[in-house]
Amino acid sequence: MNDFMLMRKNLFRKPVRTALLILSILMAFAILGVMFSFNAALSNVNTLPTRMVSLSKINFTESLPMAHYDRIARMEGVAAATHMNWFGGYYQDPRSGFLPVFAVDPETYFQVYAEDLEIPAAQRDAFFGERTAMLVAAPVAERYGWRIGQRIPLNSNIFSQADGSRVWDFVLVGTIPTPPGSSQTGSVLIHYDYFNETITFGRDRIGWVPFLTNSATLNDRVANAIDRRFANSADETSTQDEETFNKSFAAQLGNIALVVTLVVGSAFIAILLIVGTTMALAVRERTKEVGVMKTLGFSSARVLRMVLGESLLLSFLGAALGMLAAAGLLVLMASATGGQGPPISFAPSVLAWGALIALGLGLVTGLAPALGAYRMSIIDALGRR
Amino acid sequence: MPDLIRLTDVEKGYVRGKEKISIFDKLTMRIEEGDFVAIMGPSGSGKTTLLNLLGGTDRADKGSIEFAGKHIEKLSEGKLTQWRASNVGFIFQFYNLMPILTAAQNVELPLLLTKLSPAKRRENVATALKIVGLEDRARHRPREMSGGQQQRVAIARAIVSDPKLLLCDEPTGDLDRTTADEILSTLQVLNRDLGKTIIMVTHDAAAAKFAKRTLHLDKGRFDERELAA
Numbered sequence: 313m314n315d316f317m318l319m320r321k322n323l324f325r326k327p328v329r330t331a332l333l334i335l336s337i338l339m340a341f342a343i344l345g346v347m348f349s350f351n352a353a354l355s356n357v358n359t360l361p362t363r364m365v366s367l368s369k370i371n372f373t374e375s376l377p378m379a380h381y382d383r384i385a386r387m388e389g390v391a392a393a394t395h396m397n398w399f400g401g402y403y404q405d406p407r408s409g410f411l412p413v414f415a416v417d418p419e420t421y422f423q424v425y426a427e428d429l430e431i432p433a434a435q436r437d438a439f440f441g442e443r444t445a446m447l448v449a450a451p452v453a454e455r456y457g458w459r460i461g462q463r464i465p466l467n468s469n470i471f472s473q474a475d476g477s478r479v480w481d482f483v484l485v486g487t488i489p490t491p492p493g494s495s496q497t498g499s500v501l502i503h504y505d506y507f508n509e510t511i512t513f514g515r516d517r518i519g520w521v522p523f524l525t526n527s528a529t530l531n532d533r534v535a536n537a538i539d540r541r542f543a544n545s546a547d548e549t550s551t552q553d554e555e556t557f558n559k560s561f562a563a564q565l566g567n568i569a570l571v572v573t574l575v576v577g578s579a580f581i582a583i584l585l586i587v588g589t590t591m592a593l594a595v596r597e598r599t600k601e602v603g604v605m606k607t608l609g610f611s612s613a614r615v616l617r618m619v620l621g622e623s624l625l626l627s628f629l630g631a632a633l634g635m636l637a638a639a640g641l642l643v644l645m646a647s648a649t650g651g652q653g654p655p656i657s658f659a660p661s662v663l664a665w666g667a668l669i670a671l672g673l674g675l676v677t678g679l680a681p682a683l684g685a686y687r688m689s690i691i692d693a694l695g696r697r
Numbered sequence: 698m699p700d701l702i703r704l705t706d707v708e709k710g711y712v713r714g715k716e717k718i719s720i721f722d723k724l725t726m727r728i729e730e731g732d733f734v735a736i737m738g739p740s741g742s743g744k745t746t747l748l749n750l751l752g753g754t755d756r757a758d759k760g761s762i763e764f765a766g767k768h769i770e771k772l773s774e775g776k777l778t779q780w781r782a783s784n785v786g787f788i789f790q791f792y793n794l795m796p797i798l799t800a801a802q803n804v805e806l807p808l809l810l811t812k813l814s815p816a817k818r819r820e821n822v823a824t825a826l827k828i829v830g831l832e833d834r835a836r837h838r839p840r841e842m843s844g845g846q847q848q849r850v851a852i853a854r855a856i857v858s859d860p861k862l863l864l865c866d867e868p869t870g871d872l873d874r875t876t877a878d879e880i881l882s883t884l885q886v887l888n889r890d891l892g893k894t895i896i897m898v899t900h901d902a903a904a905a906k907f908a909k910r911t912l913h914l915d916k917g918r919f920d921e922r923e924l925a926a
Contacts, residue, residue, distance in 0.1 A: 609782020
């Protein structure tokens with residue numbers, strides 16, 4: 313027998329109560345694991361320090377005239393530029409999930425995103441050469457069972473063609489490997505020219521302009537120059553580095569960081585109150601036993617350590633099981649999305665945060681009862697007066 | 698026999714609300730090593746307070762308490778705790794065993810404070826349980842044992858670290874006559890054969906007869922003739 317065994321036995325003296333407590337902590341940590349991983353995955357996209365994006369100053373969804381692209385591409389300090397449009401697509405049934413389809417200018421797009429587009433030359437050339445060609449991230453092709461050479465009809469829930477149809481036919485000419493952090497995760501790339509000629513509104517307009525600068529040290533200067541160039545025009549721009557742009561793109565789904573903080577925070581405040589109250593009650597029920605231990609010669613500090621240890625054990629048990637549950641949920645989520653979204657998996661930082669929060673939870677919930685046990689006099693505990 | 702305990706001019710009181718209640722006023726007494734003393738007296742006479750002071754679970758307001766020549770009133774809280782673990786065994790009326798632990802684990806508790814190896818601890822636990830006749834109940838939890846058996850486990854826990862002094866607070870108060878006599882006989886054996894000094898507080902005159910001598914305490918004072926005897 314040792315102190316740890318005593319802590320463990322004390323913790324499980326009422327198995328149902330402890331199981332329910334562990335379950336509640338497990339749920340909080342499962343939420344934490346999923347939300348943090350989700351947030352980390354959204355932020356964990358490879359960025360280039362020299363890659364920047366110009367978009368409408370009003371809103372991410374506001375388009376810009378094509379002339380902006382030409383002017384930006386010719387500006388001093390800009391090494392290469394391209395343009396992109398959001399197509400807003402789905403395959404056959406909107407319930408099958410949205411597809412991040414981008415209408416791009418193939419040659420310039422491959423210049424600006426070269427490091428994430430390492431595909432066979434034949435596939436690249438096929439994409440460049442065929443107006444209806446389409447490149448997709450490999451997991452997307454796998455999910456829908458698409459094969460190279462296959463004709464794929466994609467629907468847009470934004471645009472329509474002159475005949476009223478919302479369906480465009482594309483030919484799959486290649487797949488893009490998407491290692492973790494790839495900017496192409498979930499991407500579907502189509503030709504801007506084909507898209508532009510067939511849409512009934514928004515023609516000759518572009519969504520945003522990604523570009524590379526000659527050096528990251530020029531970023532601020534180039535950004536200011538671009539935004540000044542279009543200041544007081546009908547289409548003012550906001551130019552930002554890629555990381556900021558990605559965050560604002562993710563923010564279209566909502567303020568993820570705020571949602572994570574609020575949801576996880578609420579869960580943990582509730583858990584803090586539940587576990588704190590239960591721990592205090594559990595130690596109060598053992599007042600006499602604490603008195604006996606002190607009578608036998610256990611020091612107050614040792615009793616404090618044992619109560620705190622019990623609360624930490626509870627917290628870490630719940631946290632470990634919660635993280636395990638989160639990992640399982642993330643696997644389920646990944647298989648449900650078919651790899652369309654960013655690859656969500658446990659980042660080491662999620663585990664580190666989990667451990668840190670478990671430590672805090674254990675200390676905070678155990679501190680009051682532990683101090684109570686520390687201060688408890690033998691006379692009062694045993695009612696020996 | 699030399700004195701094991703010597704109390705000199707001990708004063709002790711409690712504050713209840715705005716009132717100070719004096720329990721002992723210049724209490725002086727001594728107890729020889731190997732003695733078996735029963736302390737009797739009405740409720741509120743100070744019996745339990747005396748045990749608290751002798752066991753170092755409470756402190757005197759004034760006066761000195763010597764144990765084998767050592768002034769325990771001068772010890773720090775930490776040192777007093779260590780002294781208690783090495784020198785005093787406690788036996789309570791309601792056994793005060795840990796319900797989550799087996800008999801053997803309950804007996805082993807005080808040994809967690811020593812540097813004994815697990816094997817040596819197990820050996821000492823087995824010996825203590827054998828002395829109280831419960832070697833076959835080592836794996837039972839308190840709720841699986843009778844009151845008498847639980848009190849025997851408590852006695853084994855009190856003697857396992859081989860203390861010189863056993864303090865018993867109404868050790869048979871919760872037991873029937875036959876079981877009580879068995880427990881008291883066990884205490885006699887511990888006193889006679891193992892040389893333990895035993896101080897037992899009791900309301901039961903029949904229990905007091907198992908002791909070598911009985912002291913009557915009333916309003917914080919012993920009968921002077923009994924003390925002198």
